Amino acid sequence: MIITVDPSTGREIEQLNFHTDAFVDERLTLGVKAQSLWRKNSLAERARLLVRIAEILRSDAARLAALITVEMGKPISEATAEIAKCAWNCEHYAENAEKYLQPDYIEAGHRESFVAYEPIGIVLAIMPWNYPFWQVFRFLAPALAAGNGVVLKHAPNTSRCALAAQEVFEMAGGMSGLFSTFLIDTPKVRELIEDPRIAAITLTGSTNVGSIVGAQAAGALKKQVLELGGSDPFIVLGGADVQKAAKAAVRARFSNAGQACINAKRFIVEEDVANEFVEVFVDEVGKLVLGDPNDPETTIGPMARFDLRQTLHRQVLQSIDEGAVLKIGGGYAARLGYYYEPTVLDDVKPHMTVFREETFGPVAAIIRVSDAEEAIELANATEYGLGASLWSTDLARARQLALRIDAGAVFVNSVVGSDPRLPFGGVKRSGYGRELGEHGIKEFTNAKTIVVNG
Structure with a gap:
């Protein structure tokens, strides 16, 4: 049984039963049949479904956003924006899938030779709680446009969002079985990965879970795309517009209460501008409004789970013990629910916990460096490699430095x-493969070489 909890109060929302093995088997069989028909549809027909999905997302945005807020605590303004982004993604692939999937003609000494991009079947999507609709529709739109079917295994604490995603698809007239949400326990995931009806796997989640799923998928000889953890650097060089960078840094760190793989986590600042950056940054953090996520004025909601807040607090306390300087925050907020004060730690060094570990919550680590060379060295001194932000008024130099960041x-x-419109994914222990853009739609296609002579 799944028990969902409102993180703003810590109180139970509802209890949901796991789907039975018979239900899963029936839906998988139906999905295979549906996908065998769906792949025959023209790209224009697939695009029409994506447009209808986008229309429903926009028209039903208030209800869907409220589900996000109650299940994982995202402020309602951010939840509403998340639904709008899902609609945009569907519209983007409706408009561009045909262009992205055009055959590539290659001169190779034959009468004709080209690469065609064909669907591969049913793709299992294992998705996290932090963007419970965006993570689903980010993958669903290109997968459907490419002619594939989808099975969703979502995070338990956002189960109602998972079911609602399937409802949106069906309200849009999607073929029965082409997209199924399964409420299943973690041990059942391996059975799905190994099921011959599943062609490939995509996962967004922690690096540890990615290692497990990647090994299981590899053992089943199935392709996977893994979008995993991150410890993104936010580099501010001397001569940068410090006021602009510091204000942007607050958005980069504290959106979604800091619970995103691409939130900036390590703020690496040249010593010449560090004092000014810290002063502006801390002042702006102090203006954040921590409160009821249903209040449109709230900018920081609760963390999504009790255990996540405990882990974050451990990281903060250990880092302070290791010598980090607490500038603001540093503890549990005095209210019901899983709230944590927006926190800034200064003078962080590479041996400290908040530098070495991914911090998944509203905590920023400031690292002072002597020059750009040290900034790049420390930016790369992590097992992760998802995103990075670099601030400089010397754009020519910034372009060269950007090429050196992992x-x-x-x-x-x-x-x-x-x-x-742009490919998204990481390197090192942040995963492999790409979502979004042309690269994303092609990840789960068969790049078939066709040679014609005679």
Whole structure:
């Protein structure tokens, strides 16, 4: 049984029964049949479904956003924006899938030779709680556009969001079985991965879970895309617009209460501008409004789970013991629910816990460096490599430095974000493969070489 809890109060929301093995088997069989028909539809027909999904997401945004807020505590303004982004992603692939999936003609000494991109079947999507609709529709839209079917195993604490995602699909007229949400316990996931009806796996989650799922998928000889943890650097060089960088840094760290893989986590600042940056940054953090996530004025809601808050507090206390300087925050907020005070730690060194570990919550670590060379060295001194933000007024130099950062994406003078038009993913222990853009839609296709002579 799944028990969901409102993180703003710590009180139980509801209890949901796991789906039975018979239900899962029946839906998988139905999914295979549906996908065999769906793949024959033209790209224009697939696009029409995506447009209808986008329309329902927009028209039902208030209800769907409220589900996000009650299940994982996201402030309602951010939850509403999340639903709008899902709709945009569906519209993007409706408009661009045909262009992305055009055959590539290659001159190879034959009468004709080209690469065609064909669907591969049913893809298992294992998704996290922190963006309970965006993570689903980020993958669902390109998967459907490419002619695939989808099975969703979501995080238990956002089970109602998971079921609602399937409801949106069905309200849009999606073929029965082409997209199924399964409420199953963790041990059942391996059975799904090994089921011959599942063609591939995509996972967004922690690095530890990614290691397990990646090994299981590899053992079953199935392709996987893994988007895992991050400890993203936010680098501020001397001569940067410090006021702009510091204000952007607050958004980069504290959106979604700091619970995103691409939140900036380590703020690496050249000594020449460090004092000014810290002063502005701490002042702006102090203006954040911690409160009821249903209040449109709230900018920091609760953390999603009790255990996540405990882990974050341990990281803060250990780092202070190791020599980090607490500038603001540093403890549980005095209210019901899983709230944690927006926290800034200064003078963080590479041996400290908040530098070495991924901090998944509203805690920022400031690292002071002597120059750009040390900044790049420390930015890369992590097992992760998802995103990075680099701030400098010397754009030519910034472009060169960006090439030296170990990351799937580097944003110069802006905050790291995901965009349907651009590929998204990481390197090192942040995973492999790409979502979004042309790269994302092609991940779960068969790149078939066709040669014609005669």
